[in-house]
Amino acid sequence: MRLIAAAALLAAAALPAGADEPAPKRAAPKYETRERHDPDGIGKFYMGREIARVMGFQGASWLERPERVKEEEPAKLVEALAVRPGMTVADVGAGSGYHAFLMSPLVGDTGTVIASDIQPEMLELITEKAKKQGVKNVRTVRGTETDPKLPAAGVDLILLVDVYHEFSHPFEMADKMVAALKPGGRLVFVEFRLEDPKVPIKLVHKMTERQVVREMEAFPELEHTRTVGTLPWQHVVVFTKRAPKK
Template sequence: MRNKNIHIHSVEKSGALDSSFRHRFQNPGKILSDYLHPGMTVLDLGCGPGFFTIGMACMLDSSSKVIAADIQTGMLEKVKQKIEESDLECIVQIHQCQEKSLNLTDKIDFVFAFYSFHEMSYPDEIIDEIKLLLKPGGLVYIAEQKFHVSKSSFIDIIEKMRKKGFEITSQPKVFLSRAVVMKMKEQ
């Protein structure tokens, strides 16, 4: 079902997503260190300019893959510029999603959707794809801004996930955010 109440963050204003302020209060290492391990395939869903993509890639090794996925070409160009001619080029894969589909075939260990679910036009379809791509025991980390996404909208996202067979495993504390980590219920 189409979500008509979306607001997609513009490429022109993406500098705010990469600020030193954000790095201090939403440090990728602190937020993700418990979830990432060498050899994982990670999906940064709605990666924007790559703030967390780069952070995740720096935490992993060359046996790992971070898929930087976004619907906006301009955001993916920003990620590409950051990784060009670096050691991260062999870890980060740039991937353009479609509005209704991730268009991925890789099996995923960890999906990271930070401030992105509220921007999805077709969240039910994306959740269905996540369900198919997620490896057994895989996790989905969802975070949304407290002052941009209402509590009831955040709960709606979680309920959509629950209806598709996911359950909450933890609720990490993230500055100015609501967050959950979910996995598929055991059959």
């Protein structure tokens, strides 16, 4: 019996912090479909917000447009993320990998950037770019509409750039991402500001800060720790996963 108890203790010690805790029960998400809706949306609504159509891989060139540097100032975003060497970060809905490659030199040789996307064509673009640039710390993962396929309790930072509003199952995706975060890990939403009518983006591809916070209230493990408002068109809404109670 002592041997069995010792083995159980060793196994528990080998698990990531918080991994042995039971997953919290969530209220089932309430989605609604409407016949009359924005033509740029899918007619499916979550908490009053219409979900936008996914931008296909055919639009990858728009993600890599030179004007993006001026329009979005990604250097300011990356600075706000405070990425450090050795971190495991995930770019969910990575698209062409624009932000994944910005974070790659910051995590360094001891860190990893996980580029998750549901479109294999996008992942192929990332793989080709990594080969051309000799980047070895960016790895691709093909997610699904309900699961980004991230390691449980294994990620320090999850970045969502202009993509959460396109998730057909936002509740299920957020649930999986929360489970993937380490205690103290951050879930970061970068969304075009719906509050600002001057931001030249289609309405269903914009979100208010209030809406993002409201949708994350379903996850009590998350704390809204800050919102960065220094980017030209987007706000950066940051949530931190609370450490498990002892």
